[in-house]
Amino acid sequence: MTLLEFCRWIQYSAPLVELRSSPWAFPVIATVHLMGLAVIGGAVLLVDLRLLGFGLQRQPAALVVRDAEKWLLRGLAVTIPTGLLLFMCFATKYYYLWFFWVKLAALVLVVAFTFSIRRRVAMADAGRTSPLERRVVALVSLSLWTTVALGGRYIGFP
């Protein structure tokens, strides 16, 4: 079975046909997806603003990073399942949109980056990372998340 056939199979499976027959299911799922995006936005900014020097600079890094990570995970716990549902509703459409694959790749990259390099740099003591290093890490994180969000907007058109 090719990936395209798989997408077709999901999209036309009974539960998804049922879901699509409801006029409000897709908009409601998309709305919940957007609310999750807002939570992710806040949690990401909390750490990236701190790395850039505009955040909660007087607090210990570990305190800010741990709280932010908890809400980032909660945001992902909302956006990933809702995103999967949105994808499955029109899987064959998204299959052909190159921006969808860019979005997916950026998402995987940014999550991996967040819980490895970004966490290490954000948690490091002030003397152990240079301001430039911290800024670059924040900008990489912000650009990748921007790509994820933009991808979401552009694949949403009929």
Place this chain on the structure above:
Amino acid sequence: MSLPGLIEWLGSTPWSVALHESRYAFLVVLAVHVLTLAVFVGTAVMIDLRLLGIMMTRVPASEVVSRLMPWTSAGLGVMIASGALLFYAAPLLRYENIFFRLKMAALVLAIANAWFFHRSVYRRVAEWDLDAVPPRQARLVGAVSLALWAVIITAGRMMAYQDYWFN
């Protein structure tokens, strides 16, 4: 000139027609509007969660508010500017949209709620700055704010479906 008349005239101005018919300009504005949502509502939600006493409880409330609020305000500015352009691109369509009206009403309430917060319980922030769980009034402001963001996001998303559902 009546309000509907004014709005109809606005929609007939050349720039409105140009934005409405543009291929990319409209999409760019829309993308800015959605991206800024993450900054604006995102930072607002972080503040609300601190006011509710469920996040950053060891950080002084005043520090969370003073460090994040500038980003919320800047985000609000971009939201209103990009939102005004989206309105300008199709004034009559937006004006007649029930979800648009709901969104504007909720937005006014959200701003009033933030204004009320700064005028009331936040004036005495020194008394509760270090409390993990802020006083009832502050928690209420946080809860009302969260609820209003949810309404604003929902109404914003539903605006696209008015025709589909009701016509």
